[in-house]
Amino acid sequence: MMLTLFHQPLCPQSRFVRIALGEYGVIPNLADERPWERRQEFLVINPAATTPVLVEDGRPPVSHPAMIAEYLDETRGGDLGEHRLLPREMAARIEVRRLTMWFLEKFHTEVSGPLVLERVFKRHMTVKQGGGSPDIDAIRAALSNIRYHLAYIGWLARTRDWLAGPRMTYADLAAAAHLSTVDYLGDVPWNEDESAKTWYARVKSRPSFRPLLVEMHAGIAPSKTYADLDF
Incomplete structure (x- = not known):
């Protein structure tokens, strides 16, 4: 199934979901969203007008980072075995x-x-x-x-x-x-x-972190330590 993540690149809540998806080996379609614009089409998906929102074909939108984490565990957690991000115990x-x-x-x-x-x-x-x-x-x-x-x-x-x-x-x-x-x-x-x-x-x-480290945002250069793995 195709997943779309409505996110803001520097939104830390969105980043959490992106990293989690990376750990599950899932590459979503990323849709940049400016929640403060309260775009009508986005409000239909999430009336709270907050990011992130995860949409998977044929299922209701999931609109809070903690809920998305639980959803991913329920739908894909078993695939990680002992490396499950939400333990069984x-x-x-x-x-x-x-x-x-x-x-x-x-x-x-x-x-x-x-x-x-x-x-x-x-x-x-x-x-x-x-x-x-x-x-x-x-x-x-x-x-x-x-x-x-x-x-x-x-x-x-x-x-x-x-x-x-x-x-x-x-x-x-x-x-x-x-x-x-x-x-x-x-x-x-x-x-x-x-x-x-x-x-x-x-x-x-x-590896799940790499996509974040290569991105530039809003005309703001990252700090010198940001992409350095040996900082």
Whole structure:
């Protein structure tokens, strides 16, 4: 079946789904969407007007990154065997879901969402759509918040093989996807936690990540560390 992913290239939630699809070996049709334009055809698919949205032929649209992750696990998880991104064991599944939501919600609200909005998206939005000059206070708060998030990632990486346990899971993909947008903008203080940096390099080196590392966005050049696998 053909899959179409409505996404924004620098939307961290969209990036999470793109990396997950890459781990499943699925190459979707990518449809760039500017959700702030509230395009009528897009609202029919997702009235919330948020990205990402995954559409598979013959099935209803799936419109939240966590729901898309669950959908992919239900439809394709068994194909990964022991490398399943959502483990079979109940305790492990709970921990993966907890950490995945930490990054999809908390990290996005406190760090990646504000930085991408203020530094990138506002450039393409009218005043009515929420555009205008960047909110410097929001940027400062996000740059402060990333430090404790990075310390938490480092602690997880030091105490486990991967963030949620012995295997790579959705938790790693969610964290890496959100960090990748901040890294593109050059706002990750990598010198503050070597364990977090080493863990990120492992995820960043995976084939599923490569399509993201070669993309340029919105006339903004990526940071020097962004595409460097040995940064």
